[in-house]
Amino acid sequence: MSREQLVVERARRAFQTGMSKPLKFRVHQLKNLHRFITERRKDIADAVKKDLNKTEHSTELFETLGLEGEIDVAVERLAEWAAPRPVEKSLLTILDEVYIQPEPLGVVLIIGAWNYPWAVTLQPLVAAIAAGNAAVVKPSEVSSHSAKVMEELLPLYLDKELYPVVCGGVSETQELLRQRFDHIFYTGNSTVGKLVMEAAARHLTPVTLELGGKSPCYIDKDVDLRVACRRITWGKFVNCGQTCIAPDYILCEPSIQNRVVEGIRQTLLEFYGPDPKSSPDYGRIINQRHFNHVMALLDGYTAALGGQSDSSQRYIAPTVVKDVPPHARLMQEEIFGPLLPIVTVSDIDDAIHFISEREKPLAIYVFSSNKKVIKRMLAETTSGGVTVNDVMMHYTLNSLPFGGVGQSGTGRYHGKHTFDQLSxxxxxxxxxxxxxxxxxxxxxxxxxxxxxxxxxxxxTPLVDFSRKTYIWAVTATVFAFGLLVTLTAILLIAGGLNCTCWRVWQIWR
Structure with missing residues (x-):
């Protein structure tokens, strides 16, 4: 019996005891996870620095801060999320209890990604714990330092049987996928996503696949380019372009292309100084293989901006390429690096057609001051998410579901959405x-x-007597009572006036 099989069986036996189901236990484990993040902040930051050359502040901003928020929301709302949810009744069931009860799925496999090794691995774990599941955590072996810290320190805070961490490479992941799980949560690329889905199908296991794709960014000619370029530059080059929802390419009319390049140039100077390589805020490519892959995408093109590289440091400068044809290799696969192609389109119709004839992206970004343009882009395209006049910000709200559609993924997460996904x-x-x-x-x-x-x-459906209905009923009752009191007062006053007028008439007469 393999190590992975033993880990999964121990997790299943622990789940079957029922120990993960009480809300008190779930809250306790969530608070322990929060304590892990706060007490081991330095260890986490050091690991991410070694993996991706991120500063401690950047790690807090893009990794742990969101995790702490997810945990806080889960602890605060868990009783509400896990409570029975009343539904509408029919006349046949008017006297019955009818409700939806969220319950744990069982044992969940979480396969994390290397580009944000803590956020994308532990966010699903928050919901798995909140929903009462056991969870086997498989961090990416590519971000090896983060994986090692997670393997060594996380079991000091969470139940070792219910929430084990399994490290290793392709063979360990394949062995895990041979086991039966009740849900698999994978974050990564579509190639591996297909293998995960194929493995899950053998056991009819449901999956959540958070994949990537080429997220387009349309810039309208009448927009404030200074603001647009600053926001696009930030979103594209943060984490050295290794973000699944980063703008993958720009669509704009030829008349503003050079102005866009100049706006990005000025913003890069503002963000990273004259030499991004020496800036503490500019990251590095994760490994040599990925460095070579990104550099190969530039073959045959002359950069309008950037283009410098240093293989020994896995450094690629923020790079912009103009007039990229739609059939170019740069436009055939997700770049996942600091290269930003610009494709020119004739107008909004051309931009919508360009986006719609390709695979559905994980995100679409639109920069425009024209409400008609915005409305058309929202109505005539499809994507996992969309942000207007900014990039990536829809990801920061745990009230919004985050996920892909079609080739960019299936399922959703963040806050209650992940809880529901894993229930x-x-x-x-x-x-x-x-x-x-x-x-x-x-x-x-x-x-x-x-x-x-x-x-x-x-x-003949009947409205369920939920809290909302109760509030409306109370409001209507109070209003009716107030109306009754008002009418009674009017009648009394009117009666008093009549009596007074009659007595005056009698005296006068």
Whole structure:
């Protein structure tokens, strides 16, 4: 029996004891995870520095800060998320309890990514714990320093049986995928995503695949280019372009292409100084293989901006390429590096057509002051998410679901959305043994009258008595009572006036 098989079996046995289901236990584990992040902040930052050359501030901003927010929200809202959810009733079930009960799926496999090795690995773990599951955590071996810290330190804070960490490369991942899980959560590229889905299909295991793709960024000719270029430059070159929702390429009209390049040039000088290589805020490519792959994408092109590189440091300068043809290699695959191609289009119609004839992207970005342009881009394209007049900011809101569509992924996460993704929504109907005459319509012998009753009762839904309905009912009652008091007062006043006028008339007469 392999090590991976033993780990999964121990996690399943621990789950079957029921220890992960009580809300008190879940909250305790979530708070321990929060304590891990705060107490081991230095270890996490050092590991990310070695993996991706990020500063401690950058690690906090893009890795741990969001995790802490996810945990805080889960702890605060867990009782609400896990509570039974009343639904509408029909006349046949008016006296019954009818609700949806979120319950744990079982044992979840979480396969993390290397570009944000803490955020994309531990965010699903937060929801797995909150939903009452066991979870096997497989950090990416590419970000080896982060994986090692996670393997060594996380078990000091979380239950070792329920939430084990398994490190290793391709063979270890393949062995894990041979095991039966109740859900697999994978973040990475579409090539591996297909292998994960194929492996999951053998056990009919549901999957959440957070993949990537070529996220387009359309710049309208009438927009404030200074602001647009600053926001695009930040989103594209943060983490050295190794972000799944970074703008992958720019679409704009030829008349503004040079102005866009100049706007990016000025912004890079503002952000990283005259030499980005010496800036502490500019990262490095994760490894030599990926460095060679990104540099190969530049073959045959002359950079309009940047283009410098240093293989010994895995450094590639922020680079912009103009007039890239749609069939170029740069436009056939996700770049995942600091290269930004510009493709010119004639107008908004051309831009929408360009986006729509390709695979559905993980994100679309639109920069425009024209509401009609924005409305058309939203209505006539499809993507996992969209941000208007900024980039990547939709990811920062845990109230919004984050995920892809089509080739860019399936499923969603963040906040309650991840909780729901890693829960089974169990349909529950609890009847009493009384009122048997109501059930008589189902029993033989059948006749036209019984069928008519069933048709009538099943087509007459009743509003569930949820909190919202209760509030409306109370409001209506208070309003009606107030109206009654007002009418009574008016009648009393009117009666008093009538009485006074009658007495005055009597005296005068």
């Amino acid at each position: 089974h929504h169990r349909a529950c109907l609890v009847k009493s043994l009384g009122m048997e005459e109501v059930n008589m319509v189902w029993y033989p012998p059948q006749n036209h009258q019984k069928a008519r009753r069933v048709r009538l009762t099943m087509r």
